[in-house]
Amino acid sequence: MAWLGLFIFAIGTGFQRISIPVVIIFFFVMLLTIVIDFFAPILGSGKQRPGKGGILGATFGSWLGVYLLGLWGIVVGPFVGSIFGELVTGRQYSQALRVGLGTLIGLIIGGIIKIIVILIMLGFLISSWF
DSSP: OHHHHHHHHHHHTTTSSSOHHHHHHHHHHHHHHHHHHHHHHHHHHHTTOOOHHHHHHHHHHHHHHHHHHGGGHHHHHHHHHHHHHHHHTTOOHHHHHHHHHHHHHHHHHHHHHHHHHHHHHHHHHHHHHO
């Protein structure tokens, strides 16, 4: 959404305040943040050696969590899903909990990176306005 606002502003000003190369660079930065946001929970749990069940559980937990819990589901879904997935595949609770916490930490780090990129885009948009 932040990139879209930047793009609309650039079009609206005829690319005078924000150039086409800058819009393209921010587009690729936006794509990178989407990739990071997708893989951050997996990488966060990676140190705990998650099984396929944990990875699938985090993925399905993300979808189900957002559907059932809305905004809170973004955080709770992958955490609970990864723990559930690990337990279903036979891992001990302590290992499943470590994978869940790793997933949560990765999710938080991915969110922080996304917020930083959005703030950079917002700052660039505001500075080009004046």
